[in-house]
Amino acid sequence: MQDKNTYVPSRFNVLSQTDDHGLVLYNSYNGAICYFTDTEKEEVIASLKRSGVENLSTEIKKELFENGFLISNRIDENRRAQFLHQSLHRTDVMHLVLLPTEACNFRCTYCYESFPRGKMNVETKSGLKALVKEKAATLANLNISWFGGEPLLALDVIEELSTSFLTTASNQKLQYSADLVTNGYYLTKDVFLKLLSWEIRQLMITIDGIGEVHDSRRHLAGGGKTFDKIIENLKAVKEVPGEFNITIRVNFDESNLQETSKLIEFLADEFAEDKRFGVFFRPVGRWGGENDDELPVCSQITSNRKIWEFSDEALTKGMSMSPMISDSLMPTASVCYAAKPHSLVVGANGQLYKCTISMDEEVNQVGKLFENGSLMLDYDKMAAWTTSGEETDSVCQSCFYRPVCQGNHCPLYRMRTGERPCPFEKRKIKKVLNLIWKNSLH
């Protein structure tokens, strides 16, 4: 009887061929990624046949079991996924996306933000310090994302809050991590050293092309150039010792698509030898900016193809791929913060949001942070963001990627279009796994 076999392949497995005819295996429930050589491949594939295997009689079968690719036939993987989804409601984690200012010195052509106000006010800063102090007693993890606006316009706010958070984290022995998205214009070596001292070790900076290509898309509010300054800053940052990661993001559309290969060459010349710098390609989208109608966005087919073609090209030239890619393949990692119950976006005036894109939409204005650290929240709005994924979408429930995004990669996209917001990585998972393998050879 075939169904009596003790071990069966996990429904969350993905197999992908590598360029050297080997095999990469990935499991979306535990995040494991393993490489098997050409000579091992045949046994791996045979061991993962749908009917399962009777025992773990060989080394390879044992390895497949130890890494979660073969599982006991008694396991109900749907319940595993359900339980994982419920674990998002654990109360010992908190992720705050903070806008130390909502102003920006850039006016990028495709930006969706409207810059309605400047630096964070005193009441909101006090509220954040009090909130974190109060919550810290029951937290194991506190994650802070500095966003904006351009956060480096409000370095004093970042300093004041980081100092308070770090003291609280140290007193309560909780794990603290912080990341920051900046246009890079003010990221001098001195500023960068300060960020590191405040445990901000993961940064994202966007470069859209060389010189004029970048400057025509990502210019100062007065129209001035920005490329040379950003590159000068990044070269200085490269000289800083220590552990950090800089993701260089490249936003592409039909107008800079042809120029991107030159940019990859340029970036490889500057940063290929430093693995702390990695590239990350994304298509420009119409997210509500004032120029949306004029944006020469790529078709979905082109976008899905070019993201990974460019990544492959960069790897071939010796650049690293941003760890954001492989990190996003971890279970729960591609559930948007907007869909996570214990994440909040805090505006400069204490207004609370779930999503960082649709700031002006009623459903996204979920509450208010007060000076004493108390929160007023509209739980009906909160529920709209946190329960729109796998709970109600049966296609998501049966998807191999379910543990990673849980149908909630972008609740905003689902609200606006009614369509499933599948992550770019999922759509081209075999290609992505091959690239992760290639990245591991560096």
Added chain:
Amino acid sequence: MRVLRPGTTPVNTTSIKSVPG
């Protein structure tokens, strides 16, 4: 076989967060 990344008991930490951008 080479382990590129070990699996984890998938609750919050690797052997995990989404961030702006």
